[in-house]
Amino acid sequence: MFTAMVAWQALGEQRIPVESYRVDQATFQSEVDAFVEARQIGEEGGVPVVEPMPGEDAYLQAMMFQFRPVLQLQRGETYRLLVSSTDVQHGLSLLKLGTSYNFQVLPGYLYVIRLTPEETGEFSLVCNEFCGLGHHVMTGRIVVVD
Amino acid sequence: MAAEAPARDFLACEATHFRIERHGRQLALAHAVGAVVLLAIGGLMALLIAIQRVEAVQFINDDWWYRLVAAHGAAMLLFWMLLFEVAALYWGSTMLLNAPMRLVKVAWTAFGMMVLGVLLATGMMLAGQATVMFTAYPPMEANPLFYLGVILVAVGVLIAVAIFFVNVVAAKREGYHRGSLPLVVYGLAAAAIIAVYSLGTGAVAYVSLFLWSVGLVENVDPAFYRMFFWGIGHGAQQVNLAAMVAVWYALVGFTVGGRTISESLSRLAFLLLIAFIHLGAVHHLLVDPGLGTSHRLMNTSYLLYLAVLASLIHAFCIPSAIEVAQRERHGFTKGLFQWLVRAPWKEPGFSSLVLSLVFFGFIGGVTGVIMSSMQMNMLVHNTLFVPGHFHGTVVAGATLAFMGIAYYLLPLLSRRNLVGVAVARLQPYVFFAGVALFSLGMIRAGFYGVPRRSADLSYQAAPLPTDSFIQTGPQLAMWAVLIGALIAVVGGAMFIYVMLATLFAGKVVDRPDVGLVLAYGAQERERGLPAPTMVAADGHSLIGGHEPHDRKISWRNFEAPGTVTLVFIFLAWFVVMYALAHFNIARLWPVG
Numbered sequence: 001m002f003t004a005m006v007a008w009q010a011l012g013e014q015r016i017p018v019e020s021y022r023v024d025q026a027t028f029q030s031e032v033d034a035f036v037e038a039r040q041i042g043e044e045g046g047v048p049v050v051e052p053m054p055g056e057d058a059y060l061q062a063m064m065f066q067f068r069p070v071l072q073l074q075r076g077e078t079y080r081l082l083v084s085s086t087d088v089q090h091g092l093s094l095l096k097l098g099t100s101y102n103f104q105v106l107p108g109y110l111y112v113i114r115l116t117p118e119e120t121g122e123f124s125l126v127c128n129e130f131c132g133l134g135h136h137v138m139t140g141r142i143v144v145v146d
Numbered sequence: 147m148a149a150e151a152p153a154r155d156f157l158a159c160e161a162t163h164f165r166i167e168r169h170g171r172q173l174a175l176a177h178a179v180g181a182v183v184l185l186a187i188g189g190l191m192a193l194l195i196a197i198q199r200v201e202a203v204q205f206i207n208d209d210w211w212y213r214l215v216a217a218h219g220a221a222m223l224l225f226w227m228l229l230f231e232v233a234a235l236y237w238g239s240t241m242l243l244n245a246p247m248r249l250v251k252v253a254w255t256a257f258g259m260m261v262l263g264v265l266l267a268t269g270m271m272l273a274g275q276a277t278v279m280f281t282a283y284p285p286m287e288a289n290p291l292f293y294l295g296v297i298l299v300a301v302g303v304l305i306a307v308a309i310f311f312v313n314v315v316a317a318k319r320e321g322y323h324r325g326s327l328p329l330v331v332y333g334l335a336a337a338a339i340i341a342v343y344s345l346g347t348g349a350v351a352y353v354s355l356f357l358w359s360v361g362l363v364e365n366v367d368p369a370f371y372r373m374f375f376w377g378i379g380h381g382a383q384q385v386n387l388a389a390m391v392a393v394w395y396a397l398v399g400f401t402v403g404g405r406t407i408s409e410s411l412s413r414l415a416f417l418l419l420i421a422f423i424h425l426g427a428v429h430h431l432l433v434d435p436g437l438g439t440s441h442r443l444m445n446t447s448y449l450l451y452l453a454v455l456a457s458l459i460h461a462f463c464i465p466s467a468i469e470v471a472q473r474e475r476h477g478f479t480k481g482l483f484q485w486l487v488r489a490p491w492k493e494p495g496f497s498s499l500v501l502s503l504v505f506f507g508f509i510g511g512v513t514g515v516i517m518s519s520m521q522m523n524m525l526v527h528n529t530l531f532v533p534g535h536f537h538g539t540v541v542a543g544a545t546l547a548f549m550g551i552a553y554y555l556l557p558l559l560s561r562r563n564l565v566g567v568a569v570a571r572l573q574p575y576v577f578f579a580g581v582a583l584f585s586l587g588m589i590r591a592g593f594y595g596v597p598r599r600s601a602d603l604s605y606q607a608a609p610l611p612t613d614s615f616i617q618t619g620p621q622l623a624m625w626a627v628l629i630g631a632l633i634a635v636v637g638g639a640m641f642i643y644v645m646l647a648t649l650f651a652g653k654v655v656d657r658p659d660v661g662l663v664l665a666y667g668a669q670e671r672e673r674g675l676p677a678p679t680m681v682a683a684d685g686h687s688l689i690g691g692h693e694p695h696d697r698k699i700s701w702r703n704f705e706a707p708g709t710v711t712l713v714f715i716f717l718a719w720f721v722v723m724y725a726l727a728h729f730n731i732a733r734l735w736p737v738g
Contacts, residue, residue, distance in 0.1 A: 004728070005443060005520045014731050015738030016442065016520050020435030045609035066609060078736070089283045089368055091528040093595055095614045099730060100595025101737060102527035104434040106368045107285060111435035116736040124612035126605065128528035128597030130279050132286070133209055136600040137608040 019112035025086045035059040062090035062105045067125045067140025078116045091129030117144040170240030170247035174233045175559040181229035188221035189638040196631030208601040217271040219280035235310040238334040245317030256305035263298030284366040293356035300345045307338045333392025336416040341385045348378025369436045380427035390544040401496035404471030406463040418456035426450040429518035433527045466706035482708045497574040498550025506543030516727045531592020542581040562652030566644045577637025584630025591623035
């Protein structure tokens with residue numbers, strides 16, 4: 001037990017992301033907007049669908065009450081998800097086959113999460129930090145294609 | 147300060163041989179009754195919250211659901227626990243030491259502050275002015291009166307903790323109590339020390355928010371707040387933990403007349419708790435931005451494991467104390483487990499103690515250690531797994547233990563006989579069954595990723611709907627939560643009934659019937675058995691007090707072979723669960 005955590009962090013493939021930066025909300029908002037404008041390929045439920053270049057940094061904005069944009073990713077590519085909130089605290093929960101990955105999203109902090117999708121399909125995001133009366137309709141989506 | 151309180155303030159308790167002092171008794175009783183009332187209110191809220199969790203039977207609106215979750219969290223995790231613990235602190239520092247209560251007026255003022263604070267905070271939450279949950283993360287904002295309410299409770303409790311220390315020091319200095327503190331009071335002192343730094347860090351968090359809400363501070367950094375908030379958010383639970391362990395030791399004494407096999411080992415474990423348990427609070431920040439790997443590793447694991455070690459020590463000392471008492475005092479020496487089979491299972495204090503210990507260890511403790519493992523935390527952070535864990539520790543563990551001791555404290559404090567003994571005998575089992583079912587349901591649902599604190603799991607009204615949680619698996623888990631919660635509420639109502647019925651309709655007696663303590667009679671005395679720990683031969687408080695000599699643990703001649711077997715079963719269970727969690731995480735996509 002004493003060594004499991006260190007070993008997994010060094011050798012395992014599922015590590016706790018530690019890269020993070022301070023970012024002010026307006027700057028983050030404008031970067032998300034520029035990213036969406038440059039890479040948008042469609043729209044779903046009023047949310048833009050965006051396909052970053054393989055391996056490119058992908059912005060993911062948490063806000064009351066959605067994750068924006070929908071990200072379309074290539075299977076097997078590693079992406080840096082740049083996640084932050086532009087209002088209150090949120091929880092990023094990526095649902096995958098009866099399990100989930102969960103991260104805290106704080107306004108003012110940019111969290112860099114490296115992710116390598118290994119399966120194709122549509123994967124839902126839900127918010128799991130109480131963020132207001134619309135908390136239970138706050139969702140997002142990641143689409144993985146070949 | 148008077149060297150000797152007036153004799154009329156003391157009442158010689160025939161059941162326990164303690165001298166019970168009037169002010170301490172009244173204060174402890176007031177806090178305990180306040181705590182029980184809060185438990186009843188919180189339980190009612192729990193019922194409404196649980197019903198909402200299954201799609202088929204929802205009937206309250208989302209807004210009210212969030213208000214109720216917020217108020218339930220504050221009422222149960224903070225207010226009921228803290229009030230009951232203050233009652234225990236006053237009981238431990240006066241009656242168990244045969245000493246008078248000090249600073250009586252200050253203590254009543256502190257009680258008034260707690261009541262006012264509870265009313266303010268709960269009122270604001272139910273009025274929809276503070277739907278920020280008990281975590282109150284900024285920049286989500288609540289009415290300043292909500293923050294003020296929580297601060298008032300915290301300051302009230304801090305004052306009570308200070309009075310506890312004054313009581314203890316004065317009792318020793320003025321000769322009411324000689325020698326080292328009885329183990330139960332020692333454990334309560336550990337809880338009090340943890341309370342000081344927990345409430346201290348909590349004050350930083352809540353005072354910052356209060357200043358911010360009235361416009362004196364421009365903003366409160368969310369990461370800064372989370373660090374300090376979890377000092378109390380989890381710290382308060384460590385107070386519960388230490389108090390619960392103290393109560394366990396008391397219940398061993400009450401129900402089988404047992405004492406720890408090693409006073410010094412038990413005390414060392416309390417010291418480890420004081421020193422290291424607080425660091426465990428950082429596991430709430432394991433998947434937060436802003437912290438480095440070494441920080442996460444050191445605080446949540448290496449140092450926390452020393453606190454886990456403390457819990458393991460207690461988890462050995464308590465059952466072995468029962469086993470040794472059963473073998474030596476009561477003669478149940480056959481085989482490995484006759485002592486357990488022939489234990490007083492009808493005694494509510496005993497069943498509460500055992501069920502609390504088992505669930506706290508096997509479910510609460512194991513899930514706690516797993517989710518405070520760095521990578522594991524990714525799997526369960528903010529899912530229902532988390533409330534599943536802490537209902538296992540705080541409800542099946544601490545609350546059940548507190549209920550168990552209340553069956554003895556209330557008669558002793560109110561000088562009335564318990565009403566509804568048959569209900570009391572059954573109550574721990576019913577409550578335990580309910581809590582176990584809904585905790586396990588929550589833990590299972592959490593593995594599916596079901597989020598905590600979400601009013602509607604259908605997600606069909608979302609712009610990007612998901613049907614992840616209306617599948618059979620998660621819905622079955624949520625039905626277990628609902629059914630478990632209903633059973634637990636029935637168990638809780640049984641407890642409240644016995645408490646209130648005793649308080650208002652119990653027969654006033656000189657010598658309250660407090661269960662098995664009375665089973666110690668002339669026959670036992672003739673056989674030369676030591677008196678139950680509540681009955682002190684020399685008139686001094688001896689609950690968990692020093693044995694003439696510490697028993698030595700010898701590898702050649704084990705005195706508690708049954709306990710050793712149980713400990714190995716527990717460790718095997720722990721290893722299996724730990725491995726299973728790693729198997730789960732290995733299925734995830736590479737992340738980092």
